[in-house]
Amino acid sequence: MNEEQEINADEVKNDSQASEEETSISDSTQLEVSEFADKKTLGFGFWLATFWLVLISFLAVFSPILPFKDADKNYIAYEQKENPLTGKVQERPVQPPYAPSGEHWLGTDQDARDILSRTIEGARISLAVGALTALFGMVVGGTLGMIAGYFKGTLDKIIGAIFLVVLSFPGLILAILIVALLDRSLLTISVTLGILGVSPIGRLARAQTLSFSEREFVMAAETLGAKKSRILIKELLPNVLIPMSTLAMLVIAVAIVSEGTLAFLGLSVQNSATWGKLILTGSGLSTLESSPWVAFVPMGFLFLTVASFNYLSDRIRDYFDVRDIFVTRD
Amino acid sequence: MPKPIRRLIGLLGLLTIVSMVTFGAMNFLGDPLFNILGPVAADVDNPESLKVIEEAKAQYHLDKSLPERWARWAWDFVRGDFGVQFSSSGQPPVSDLIKERLPRTLELMAVAQIIAVSIAIPWSVLAASRANRRTDKISTITAFAFVSIPSFAMAVILFYFFSVQWDLLPDTYTATDPFWGISHDHRLIQLILPGFTLGLGSAAAYQRLLRTDLITTLQQDFILMAKSKGVSKRRVLYSHALRPSLFSMITLLAINIGFMIGGSLVVEQFFRIPGIGSAVVEATLREDFPVVLAIVMIVSAGFMVFNYIADYLYTLIDPRVRHEDTSKPRKITSMGM
Numbered sequence: 158m159n160e161e162q163e164i165n166a167d168e169v170k171n172d173s174q175a176s177e178e179e180t181s182i183s184d185s186t187q188l189e190v191s192e193f194a195d196k197k198t199l200g201f202g203f204w205l206a207t208f209w210l211v212l213i214s215f216l217a218v219f220s221p222i223l224p225f226k227d228a229d230k231n232y233i234a235y236e237q238k239e240n241p242l243t244g245k246v247q248e249r250p251v252q253p254p255y256a257p258s259g260e261h262w263l264g265t266d267q268d269a270r271d272i273l274s275r276t277i278e279g280a281r282i283s284l285a286v287g288a289l290t291a292l293f294g295m296v297v298g299g300t301l302g303m304i305a306g307y308f309k310g311t312l313d314k315i316i317g318a319i320f321l322v323v324l325s326f327p328g329l330i331l332a333i334l335i336v337a338l339l340d341r342s343l344l345t346i347s348v349t350l351g352i353l354g355v356s357p358i359g360r361l362a363r364a365q366t367l368s369f370s371e372r373e374f375v376m377a378a379e380t381l382g383a384k385k386s387r388i389l390i391k392e393l394l395p396n397v398l399i400p401m402s403t404l405a406m407l408v409i410a411v412a413i414v415s416e417g418t419l420a421f422l423g424l425s426v427q428n429s430a431t432w433g434k435l436i437l438t439g440s441g442l443s444t445l446e447s448s449p450w451v452a453f454v455p456m457g458f459l460f461l462t463v464a465s466f467n468y469l470s471d472r473i474r475d476y477f478d479v480r481d482i483f484v485t486r487d
Numbered sequence: 488m489p490k491p492i493r494r495l496i497g498l499l500g501l502l503t504i505v506s507m508v509t510f511g512a513m514n515f516l517g518d519p520l521f522n523i524l525g526p527v528a529a530d531v532d533n534p535e536s537l538k539v540i541e542e543a544k545a546q547y548h549l550d551k552s553l554p555e556r557w558a559r560w561a562w563d564f565v566r567g568d569f570g571v572q573f574s575s576s577g578q579p580p581v582s583d584l585i586k587e588r589l590p591r592t593l594e595l596m597a598v599a600q601i602i603a604v605s606i607a608i609p610w611s612v613l614a615a616s617r618a619n620r621r622t623d624k625i626s627t628i629t630a631f632a633f634v635s636i637p638s639f640a641m642a643v644i645l646f647y648f649f650s651v652q653w654d655l656l657p658d659t660y661t662a663t664d665p666f667w668g669i670s671h672d673h674r675l676i677q678l679i680l681p682g683f684t685l686g687l688g689s690a691a692a693y694q695r696l697l698r699t700d701l702i703t704t705l706q707q708d709f710i711l712m713a714k715s716k717g718v719s720k721r722r723v724l725y726s727h728a729l730r731p732s733l734f735s736m737i738t739l740l741a742i743n744i745g746f747m748i749g750g751s752l753v754v755e756q757f758f759r760i761p762g763i764g765s766a767v768v769e770a771t772l773r774e775d776f777p778v779v780l781a782i783v784m785i786v787s788a789g790f791m792v793f794n795y796i797a798d799y800l801y802t803l804i805d806p807r808v809r810h811e812d813t814s815k816p817r818k819i820t821s822m823g824m
Contacts, residue, residue: 322508325501327786329752330767334509334779337771338516414637421639421753422768433639440643440757442658445651452647456640464635 203472206465213462217280226271228278228430232261233269254448264450266438275430276455282431283413283459286347287466290412291405293351294358299401301355302362303389307370313363320356328353332415333424341427350415354408361404365397399477406470410463417459432459491799498791505787506564506780510557513776520549521774523573547573560777564784570777581777584766585785592755592762594666595685596747598678600740602686607693607736612724614694615701626694633691638750642684642757649680656680660760681758685750689743693736700732741797748786 216223226232231253238249253269255261263272305316335349369375375392383392413432419425420433432455439445439452513519523543544550548559563570569581579587614626636644650658657677666674704710705728713727714720748764755764763782770778 322501322504325505325787325791326508327748327783327790330771330779330783330786333752333768333771334512334783335516338513338774410635417637417639418753422756423772436640436643440646442651445643445647449647452643456643460632460636460640463637464632467635468631 199472199476202468206468206472209461209465210469213280213458214284216277217284220274220277220281225277226261226274228270228274230271231269232265232271234260254444254451256448257450263454264448266451267444267448272450272454275435276432276458279430279432279435279455280458280462282343282426282429283416283433284462285343286350286416286426286431287409287412289344289347290350290354291408293348294354294408295401295405297351298355298358299362299397302359302364303366303393303397305359306363306366307385307389307393309367316359317363320359323352324356329415329418332419333422336419336424341424343426343429346416346419346426347412350412353415354405354412358401358404358408362397362401365400366393369393369396399473403470403474403477406466406473410466410470413459413463413466432456494795498795501791502784502788503561506561506784507557509780509783510560510776511553513774513779514553514556517774517776519547519573519774519776520544523547547571560780564781569781572778573773573775581781584778585763585781588761588763588766589785591760592748592751592764594674595678595681595751595755595760595762596744598675598682599685599689599747599751600744602682603689603693603743604740606686606690607697608729610690611694611697611701612729614698615705615728616720616724618698618702618705623698627698630691630694630698633687634695636688638684638688639753639757641687642681642754645680645684646757658758660758678760681754681760684754684758685747688750689747692743693739696739697732697736700735701728704728704732737800738797741793741800744789744793748789 233253234251234255235248236251237246239246240249253265254267255265255269257264261271261273263276265271266275301316301319305313332349332353336346339345370393375388378388378392416425416431417433417436420431420437425431425433435455436452436459439448439450439455444451520540520543524539541550548556551559560570567582569585571580572578572584610626610630614623617623646658649656656679658680660674660677660681661672665672701724710723710728713723718727751762752764752768754760755762756768759765763785767779767782769775770782
């Protein structure tokens with residue numbers, strides 16, 4: 158809930174880096190990369206976070222063909238035990254949940270379903286929600302923001318007002334309202350959360366477009382008679398995309414968290430396991446007492462993913478120096 | 488027109504639009520009649536139920552046009568009458584429901600903010616005074632981790648350790664218990680777990696901001712001056728450096744109240760606190776529109792008002808701001824969750 162609130166907290170990393178950033182602010186992002194690539198590094202954490210996200214995405218996408226256990230099957234274990242009624246030693250089922258073991262690496266839930274498989278299954282939906290949300294936010298917010306920033310005037314005022322209104326809604330209440338009144342499909346939830354991402358992304362895109370549209374290369378293109386659509390797509394979009402994608406990563410993180418929040422309010426994607434729902438199933442008093450791993454495994458996955466997205470966004474923002482454009486309130 | 492007044496009018500306009508959009512969306516997407524009458528509402532062929540439907544429509548003004556109903560609602564709303572609940576009994580009136588539940592949420596928020604601020608300030612002072620050394624690096628990573636833990640996950644973690652494992656704190660909330668007191672039968676103690684759930688994430692967010700600002704302040708000349716006069720390190724940190732560094736944190740504090748309302752939905756649901764968070768969830772699921780509308784309005788208004796207050800708090804902390812333009816862009820972005 159709070160991860161997106163502070164933007165420039167890690168500003169003062171160390172003095173040398175700070176002074177270096179100052180000198181590079183006036184250059185275009187393209188130039189910056191080649192010039193300072195050897196001085197600025199993304200750091201070990203960046204690659205660690207990237208590794209985790211690639212891994213989890215890979216597992217999520219290819220889980221049907223990977224040798225995981227069936228997420229919906231009940232793997233009841235049997236052991237040789239004395240039957241209390243007959244007194245004979247025979248094969249009897251063991252009461253689940255089972256603790257993590259060689260058979261079930263991360264344990265099973267109370268229906269003896271494999272937690273690892275279920276968490277990977279949940280990753281499919283949770284990551285899909287995140288990706289769709291960010292995509293919607295970027296396409297709609299980016300388009301509106303760039304149009305507002307480039308054409309200015311009345312159009313800018315109208316779009317700015319729309320952004321302001323959406324921003325002044327209590328986001329989560331809006332989300333539960335729409336989801337409760339419509340349906341609980343993957344698409345509805347993603348679009349609803351996407352609407353909440355439109356304003357911040359749009360404002361960023363507007364600010365970026367506004368500052369770049371005054372620059373020489375845009376004026377040159379205008380003088381040469383390039384069409385407005387060409388200027389927007391060929392000249393401005395590449396410059397807007399990087400700051401926008403750092404914000405989009407935050408939007409993905411927020412969307413994954415919001416899905417969990419919706420799950421806790423009983424409003425998450427129907428008929429499929431999501432991280433939020435998995436954590437919710439494990440968070441009852443008796444389940445927590447007997448088998449804490451049921452809640453904590455999906456929670457760990459969710460945390461690592463959200464933290465990775467946050468961290469990547471943070472690092473890329475530092476690397477490309479886009480933090481100054483992150484002024485969205487005016 | 489003076490700037491503060493102009494802003495105030497802008498806020499009122501914004502609130503009006505928010506109410507219109509919510510009002511429109513709820514009537515457009517849902518079926519209010521069904522929630523009042525139940526299955527009877529769909530039974531239009533039966534003359535008897537038709538009569539009931541007509542009566543209910545007249546009673547709840549559902550036979551009027553949408554703009555007229557909105558205007559009627561708005562007029563009642565500004566006079567403090569939030570209407571009747573869209574349920575079969577319609578009792579209690581929405582205003583009474585809010586009056587009963589809002590204080591509980593405010594208590595929770597207050598506890599959470601106090602926890603957040605009282606953790607964040609010493610934490611940032613500690614980190615800033617050892618900037619870029621090991622303590623600071625560890626605390627930065629910790630803060631980052633805390634910021635990435637969603638409130639529902641934090642609720643489960645705290646509940647697991649403090650209630651299930653160690654059995655230190657109560658996991659139940661009883662609305663009728665007295666507030667002040669230190670036993671499990673007092674709401675002050677019952678609010679500790681929910682308060683920490685909301686507060687820890689905020690504390691980390693505040694820490695990240697305040698630490699940066701403190702480091703910047705500590706590099707200024709007046710700090711050097713104070714140090715060379717022989718003022719103790721503690722005094723320099725807490726009484727010289729802290730005050731001018733509080734700016735961004737106060738903004739975030741104000742904005743964060745809005746976020747906390749979002750977080751409190753899930754925390755109230757998890758710890759079963761009957762505040763406005765759980766009220767809005769219940770009401771949404773029942774499609775009880777007047778309740779939802781009233782809470783949306785209160786939350787939006789609260790969010791805007793706190794932002795407005797934050798701007799004017801600046802002048803209290805730093806008198807110089809009075810003579811400057813307070814409308815300059817702030818460094819904080821928000822995403823409205």
